[in-house]
Amino acid sequence: MKTNEPNLRAELNSSYNEGITERRHDMENLLYKKPSESGDFSQEEQENLRVVMEELKAWDIHDLDRLISVMDEDIIYHDITLPPAKRHEGVREFGEGWLTAAPDFTVFIEKFIVKGNYVVNVGRISGTITGEYFGQPAPNKPFDCMFCQVAVVENGKIKYIRDHWDSYTMMQQMGWAK
Helix, strand or coil: CCCCCHHHHHHHHHHHHHHHHHHHHHCCCHHHCCHHHCCCCCHHHHHHHHHHHHHHHHHHHCCHHHHHHCEEEEEEEEECCCCCEEHHHHHHHHHHHHHHHCCCCEEEEEEEEEECCEEEEEEEEEEEECCCECCECCCCEEEEEEEEEEEEEECCEEEEEEEEECHHHHHHHHCCCC
16 A cells, blocks of 8 residues: 555554554563563673663663763764764763653663674654754654664673664654654
């Protein structure tokens, strides 16, 4: 089915996201489980998962110092909607931008996939944009969208992160896109 017609695309997106949000209430947030309870992973993989879970918890509780503490000094954090944040200073600036824009920002993890030093998590991010969002005015509206992150852990620290998320749905929810 082609969904190039804007109203149909918006309607399908809305229905899909409502279904996901409803299912989310029936699911457990894996972020607050022990790494050993999150899958059949080796000891090394569990430790890498623990490091990434700390990063995600830091986002969820809005603790930028905790966020930075699990990252390598030369971290590259690439949210695909923005230029990559580099080093601790860049990640702190990026984090301040997100948490200032959405002071009630939350992370909900549905699945972890771990292979060696690669940790992938799939879930949703949500909050209310009440402050300027990277140059966009604050619409004071809530968002809830799909999210996927790939992290590379080396020597107990996160070396690289790439965040993929449904920014188009969020832009629609904010009224910035049709």
